[in-house]
Amino acid sequence: MTILALGSEWMVHGAPAAPGSRRTPGPGGGDRLSVLSRYSSVHWPSTVAWHPEQVTLGVASFEGDPRHAATLLERKLRAQGEISSDVKILILESQQVGRGYQVLYVTVALDEWQQMLAWAASQQHICRLTLAVALAFQRVQAERAVVLQVGKHFHFLARHDGQLVHLQALAVEDTVADLEAVATMLGAQVREEMAGRGFSRFSVAWVPAAFRGTQRDLDGLASAFAAATEAEVELVSAPLGTLETTGAEVHSGLLGLARNARPKDLLNQGEDKLQVLAREYLxxxxxxxxxxxxxxxxxxxxxxxxxxxxxxxxxxxxxxxxxxxxxxxxxxxxxxxERPSVNRQVELLHMLRKVQGDHDPVHLLNALKEGAQGGIRILSVNSVRPTTDNAGTTEDAPTVVVDGTLPENAINSDRDTRLLSTLVQTLRMQGYLAKPIDIRSAAAGQDSSTRLFSYRVTRIAPTEQR
The missing domain is CATH 1.20.5 (Single alpha-helices involved in coiled-coils or other helix-helix interfaces)
Known part of the structure; x- marks a missing residue:
């Protein structure tokens, strides 16, 4: 069923009304139209088209991020004195305009907003809550505007050249003559506004929320507006029935729109909205x-x-x-x-690596032969393996001890120094470093021991040779 909650006047259509309500058969004797007490419990799944009692509509322009529109709008309205109490601001539509944006907004008194949402959430059955103006705005297109009539209030909504348009008018009385006069005045304003925007040809959907009167009276309102605007006006309305309390016929264009309400137009909050959406998409x-x-x-x-x-x-x-x-x-x-033969080859390669890693005996002997000049005799060449500590680390590099003797006629002269210097320099040029050590032959005679010399020979890197 559909509930028209228009300010303080509530009506229900399409199902048996709640206990204590008055109901009359609708057209054809099927549907029923009943007057419902405000915030009464309902016992059937329902859709509520709500137009708050304390509500304002408008269009505002801002720059920046549209997500901050509600905060900026509240600040602007309070600065202009249009609101003074706590309100709930709803952004119905946001439209990018140049570097800024426009919003179509609705403000509702906070107490009324909270009471309505609490009532919808407390119902035993699903209660889809929507705003009447949001339902009417669904009909707005590029070349099609909408007029929503709620009692004595008229709201013109349009979209042109990427901008939102809103005009409104209010009648003093709800007589047919006063309503037609206000419709004519609003039509003149609309024609002037749209002509100023370069938009002279457009159509209008006239949507009454709950018009009390005959079909002829309703047609007269739409015709008066059409004559003033010089636009094509389509009446979107259906008869709901006759109210027993006043005997007046009721016409509304919100029933079909309410049944096709979009999920984004639902006002239900939290778990209540989840239940509504679950039923919608079941x-x-x-x-x-x-x-x-x-x-x-x-x-x-x-x-x-x-x-x-x-x-x-x-x-x-x-x-x-x-x-x-x-x-x-x-x-x-x-x-x-084949492993034994391979092992032998490995051992041979290992031995060759050892020989290559230690002194090359042929190269060393040739170096000694070249350096032993002037009667120097090489007595022995012995290889000394490097010492290893307890941890298995080699402390010294492989070395060779060379023992030799000087010629007899070189004793106590400068020649022995030159001969030994020549030997050391020759070894160095061949890549060896020779350092003198203590003479080994302690048992030799004095003459013999003075002619003996011993050097420890080690290999040096090519970059250290001079």
Whole structure:
């Protein structure tokens, strides 16, 4: 059922009314129109088209981020003195205009807002809560405007060249003559406003919220507005029935719009909104579930086919694995047979690396031969292995001890110094460093010991040679 909550006057249409309400048969004797006490409990799922008692509509322009529109709007309205108490600001539409933006807004007294939402959430059945002006704005298009009439209030809503337009008028009395006069005045304002925007050809949908009067009176209002605007006016309305209290006929254009309310136009909050949306999309959810089940069945069949192919591939790979394992076994057997000869080759290579890493005896002997001039005799050349500590670390590099003797005629002369210097320099040029050590032959005679010399010879890097 549909509830028209228009200020303090509430009416319900389309289902048995709540206990204590008055109801009369609608057109055709099917639907019923009843007067409902404000904030009464309802016992059927319902849609509420709400026009608050303390409400204002308008269009405002700002710059910056549209997400801050509500805060900026409240600050602007308070600075202009248009609001003085606590209000709830709703942004019905936001439109980008150049570097800024426009908003169509509605302000509702905060107490009335909280009471209405609490009432909707407390109902036993789903209660879809929407604003009447939001429902009417659904009909606004590029070349199609809307007039929403709620009692003595008229609101013109349009969109042109990327901008929002809102004009309003208020009648002093609710007689047909006063309403027609205000409709004519609003039509003249609309024609002037739209002509100033370069928009002279447009159509208008006239949407009465709950017009009390005959169909002829309602047609007269729309015709008066059409004559003033020189626009094509379409009356969007249907008769709801006759009120028993006044005997007046009631016409409304909100019932069809309320049934097609968009999710973004719902005012329900929190869990209440989740329940409403769940009911709204339940049929769609069922269809999606059926389609999903069919899709899963198809996917399952595909998986079964893939699993069969995978099993066959696995068996083939197992056969290939057995063949590879057999080949590995043959290679391992052949490798074991040839291992002794390989070990000998490894030992030979290791010995060659050792010889290459230590002194090259041929190169060293040639260097000694070249440096031993003037009668110097080389008595012995001995290799001394480096010492190793307890941790297994080699402390010194491999060295060679060279023992030799000077010629007899060089004793006690400068010649022995030159001869030894020549030997040391020659070794250095060949990549060896020679350092004198204590003479080994302690048992030799005095003459013999003075002619003996010993050097510790080590290899040096090529960059250290001079």
């Amino acid at each position: 049929p769609y959810g069922a269809v999606v579930a059926v389609v999903a089940s069919l899709g899963l069945a198809y996917v399952g069949y595909g998986w079964m086919a893939d699993a069969s192919a995978l099993r066959q591939r696995t068996q083939q790979m197992e056969v290939e694995e057995a063949s590879v394992r057999q080949s590995i076994a043959v290679i391992a057997r052949d490798t074991a047979i």
